[in-house]
Amino acid sequence: MTIAEDPVSGDYTRLTKFIAGYSTDVFGAKSHDYPEEIFVVSGRLYDKAFDMWLEPGHYASRPPGEVHGPFTAESDVVILEISYPSQSINKRS
Numbered sequence: 001m002t003i004a005e006d007p008v009s010g011d012y013t014r015l016t017k018f019i020a021g022y023s024t025d026v027f028g029a030k031s032h033d034y035p036e037e038i039f040v041v042s043g044r045l046y047d048k049a050f051d052m053w054l055e056p057g058h059y060a061s062r063p064p065g066e067v068h069g070p071f072t073a074e075s076d077v078v079i080l081e082i083s084y085p086s087q088s089i090n091k092r093s
Contacts, residue, residue, distance in 0.1 A: 009086035016081055018045060018073035025070045034088040036062045036081065043077030064089040 005012040020043075029049050040058040047054055049068050054060075062068060064087075 006086075009084075011082075011084050011086050013080070013082045015041070016079045018043070018071065018077040018079075020073055020075045023070065023072045025072070027070060029067045029069045031065050031067045032062075032083070033064050033090045034083065034085045035064055036083045038062070038082075039080040041078040041080055044074040045077045045079070046072040046074065048072070 001015045001017075003013045003015060025048075038054075038058075038060050040054045040056050042056055045054045046052070047068055048070050053074075060068075
């Protein structure tokens with residue numbers, strides 16, 4: 001669910017939900033060319049790239065190019081995601 005999106009910059013804030021048992025293995029790990037912040041609101045999510053469980057209260061600030069995922073949800077999970085495409089390292093001036 002998108003909470004806010006700047007139509008000029010493309011920056012956005014959204015809530016992402018994973019249902020219990022869901023896995024993004026089929027999509028593999030990913031990275032973005034812009035910074036991203038995440039905060040785990042509820043649930044427990046495994047990040048294979050970091051070999052760690054993300055639990056409520058976990059915060060991550062991902063710089064451009066940082067690989068993360070694939071993810072597996074142990075339970076229903078809600079993530080607050082704030083992304084900054086306007087700060088893309090590939091953005092043309």
